[in-house]
Amino acid sequence: MNLFNLKPWVYYYVALLKRLGPVKFSLVLAFAIIAADAALQISLAYIFSEPLHKADVYRSLSLGLLITPWAVYFLTVVVNDLDNARQRLATTVKKLKKISTDDKAKTSLLEKEIVEHQNTQQQLREGTSLLRSFFDTSPDLIFHRDLEGRFVSCNKAMGRLFGKTEAELVGLAPEDTYPEEYAKEVTARHQKVIKTRTEQIHESWLQYPNGHLVYFEIRALPLLNSQNECVGLIGFGRDITERKKHQEFLEKASRDKTTFISTISHELRTPLNGIVGLSRMLLDENLNEEQTKYLKTIHMSAITLGNIFNDIVDLDKLDRRRLNLVNECINVDDFMNDLQSLAYIQAEQKNLKLVFEQKPNLPECITSDATRLRQVLWNLITNAVKFTEQGQVTIRCSGSIHEKQKWLCFEVEDTGVGIPTDKLDKIFAMYYQVEGSRHASGTGIGLAVSSTIVKAMNGRLTVSSELGKGSTFKLCLPSSCLAPELKKEPLKMPTLSILLVEDIELNILVARASLEKQGHHVDVAMNGLQAIEKVANSQYQLILMDIQLPDMDGYEVTARLRELYPQLPPIVALTANVFASPQQFIDKGLDDAIGKPLSLSSFNTMLERHFTKDVEAMPIVLNEEIVKPVESEEMLFNEVMLKELMEFLPTSVMLDNVTLFENLMPEYLAILESHMMAKNEKGIVNKAHKIKGAAASVGLLRIQDLAQKMQSPDLPAWWDNIDDWHELIKSLYLKDIKELKKWIVANA
Structure with missing residues (x-):
């Protein structure tokens, strides 16, 4: 034990006091004090060599007896207090241990719940993060709108569509993000959901912000809370552009099939035109009654077959939106006389009575498409004759005024089999045929095509019928009563020496007979080599050039002639292509184009263009399209502009500009294609204008011209040619860029 460490001594004395008790401890303590004091006195006397007196001994004894009670009392009180404190502390510790034992169990349970809650929260955070990641990586549009139509949240795909972040979209309404018209539709659908x-x-x-159009299928569903209350909507948008492309592909395949059919009909027109033309010419000859009857049967059969071909071709035109209407002033009396002659031939074949009623209140002339009007009426008359075995066919023509609009009406009434009442609403449907042996014949498309043509002419075509008693088809067209045009004095056409380049005997026979009847001299070449030889050996004033020849096409023959002879007469294409545009022939070196079979009216109009002083003022008309003559030589570059630029721009900059254009074109063309697929005329015009401007800036004249056509929806048959122009740009721009770079380097 360390003598200088008082703490153990204190514990020792306290323990001794508690063991001996206060009395014994007092005696022991007194004895110890007296002994200690006596020892101290003896030690001091010895040290200082002084004698030890009794008084000193008595003083030590008295001091020990006096101090001991107080010390013992003090220690006793302290020990008791300490013992009481210890006991209280022990009790407290015991209680605390008990509380600690209970709380420990509760704390353990609480800690367990806290850990589980933290794990659940972590799982929820991970699940939310995973779900959010799934939404943001999804290519589909995902969005949430509130009851007012404002964005609450969306994924990144939705943000890319608008070029904004989710935070920027939150709170925006449809009118803040969509075009006005579409925003109204979105709002209406939102309210309906x-x-x-x-x-x-x-x-x-x-x-998208870069102008690219994408076709989306968008689903909007109500968003319900736990109380089954609608708190907004959630929407999903899926890119189905590829599906749309596939649909377009299928539609194109269907159109191609129809085109194939119309091509077959085109090929059949050649012999058919010969039959019609020759039989018409023979009907003018002096034949006996039986021969005339047979010849009329041949003639009408060929015409009927031609009408079926027309229906097929018109069906293709309707599908391709190529059915163009040409308004012209029609003299009503002349038109009715022609119609009566045609109807008479039809009715006579079946010994039917033809009644023709013409009201006196008809206008002198109307503005309409005479060819289409004649086609519709011919179809109605043909059907009336076809389904009438005996009795009569009545054709009425009258004028009327309805709702301040003047109308010209035709009625074709027959006494034939009639049409059941429940079939009347289907009679104008495509391919529909009334069941029954007396009804089902023909293609089933004539009335459908006629109905479409009439609608395009802003007219009405209706039918009324009673089964077994006949049918009445009524055609009404809005008419503007115009003053009859003053007929121009017919120009005296010169008699020409004409080279007819044609390889089909029937076409040669019909065309030669028609032309020689007008006094022209006609020479024939049946292939390209013969044509070149005849031009070398003879002087012709006009060359009529067929395009499809056995040894070479008409374009190649024309090109060779122009190489050999700088001075040539007009070379005019003869074509049976019902979809042809004169521009394509002129672009390939010919001077003009007229259709087959040869029509004297179109032929004489062509002569006026090339053999009178009014050539420049007259448009070229072929297959109901009007175009202006264009130069045949195609320029690739704007050399004048390029040379001016090269005077102050270094070659490297010129080449860099061309390279920049080359890099931009794929995106331009892709965006343009998306607008074409969407049939968005405004977008097509806008993107084509951008391509035109970019091409013009680097001097690519051919690409600029093609883009100019694409941005000009007023051009004839614009929709029909838009795909071709787009494909031409795609196939030519890299080639033209390559040539332009060579030209720039060569002229640097």
């Missing part, structure tokens, strides 16, 4: 709590699905083209 909220009101009916039903899913709404629609498809639409949506445009």
Whole structure:
């Protein structure tokens, strides 16, 4: 034990006091004090060599007896207090141990719940993060709108569509993000979803900030809370552009099939035109009654077959939106006389009575498409004769005024088999035929095509019928009563020496007979080599050039002639292509184009263009399209502009500009294609204008011209040619760029 460490001594004395008790401890303590004091006195006397007196001994004894009670009392009180404190502390510790034992169990349970809650929260955070990651990586549009139609949240795909972040979109309404018209549709669908709590699905083209159009299928569903209350809607948009392309492909395949059929009909027209032309010419000859009857049967059969071909071709035109109407002033009396002659031939074949009623209140002339009007009426008359075995066919023509609009009406009434009442609403449907041996014949498309033509002419075509008693078809067209045009004095056409380049005997026979009847001298070449030889050996004033020849096409023959002879007469294409445009012939070196079979009216109009002083003022008309003559030589570059630029721009900069254009074109063309697929005329014009400007800036004249056509929806048959122009740009721009770079380097 360390003598200088008082703490153990204190514990020792306290323990001794508690063991001996206060009395014994007092005696022991007194004895110890007296002994200690006596020892101290003896030690001091010895040290200082002084004698030890009794008084000193008595003083030590008295001091020990006096101090001991107080010390013992003090220690006793302290020990008791300490002992009481110890006991209280022990009790407290015991209680605390008990509380600690209970709390420990509770704390353990609480800690366990906290850990589980933290794990659950972590799982929720991970699940939310995973779900959010799934939404953001999804290519589909995902969005949430509130009851007012404002964005609450969306994924990144939706943000890319608008070029904004989710935070920027939150709170925006449809009118803040979509074009005005589409925003109204979105709002209406939104309200319908909220009101009916039903899913709404629609498809639409949506445009990205870079101008690219994508076709989306968008589903909007009501968003319900746990109380089954609608708190907004959630929407999903899927890119179905590829599906749309596939649909377009299927539609194109269907159109191609129709084109194939129309091509077959085109090929059959050649012998058919010969039959019609020759039989018409023979009908003018002096034949006996039986021969005339047979010849009329041949003639009408050929015409009927031609009408079926026309229906097929018109069906293809309707599908391709190529059915163009040409308004012209029609003299009503002349038109009715022609119609009566045609109807008479039809009715006579079946010994039917023909009644023709013409009201006196008809206008002198109307503005309409005479060819299409004649086609519709011919179809109605043909059907009336076809389904009437005996009795009569009545054709009425009258004028009327309805709702301040003047109308010209035709009625074709027959006494034939009639049409059941429940079939009347289907009679104008495509390919529909009334069942029954007396009804089912023909193609089933004539009335459908006629109905479409009439609608395009802003007219009405209706039918009334009673089964077994006949049918009445009524055609009404709006008419503008115009003053009859003053007929120009017919120009005296010169008699020409004409080279007819044609390889089909029937076509030669009909064309030669028609031309020689007008006094022209006609020479024939049946292939390209013969044509070149005849031009070398003779002087012709006009060359009529067939395009499809056995040894070479008409374009190649024309090109060779122009190489050999700088001075040539007009070379005019003869074509049976019902979809042809004169521009394509002129672009390939010919001077003009007229259709087959040869029509004297179109032929004489062509002569006026080339053999009178009014050539420049007269448009070229072929297959109901009007175009202006263009130069045949095609320029690739704007050399004048390029040379001016090269005077102050270094070659490297010129080449860099061309390279920049080359890099931009794929995106331009892709965006343009998306607008074409969406049939977005405004977008096509806008993107084509951008391509035109870019091409013009680097001097690519051919690409600029093609883009100019694409941005000009007023051009004839613009929709029909838009795909071709687009494909031409795609196939030519890299080639032209390559040539332009060579030209720039060569002229640096």
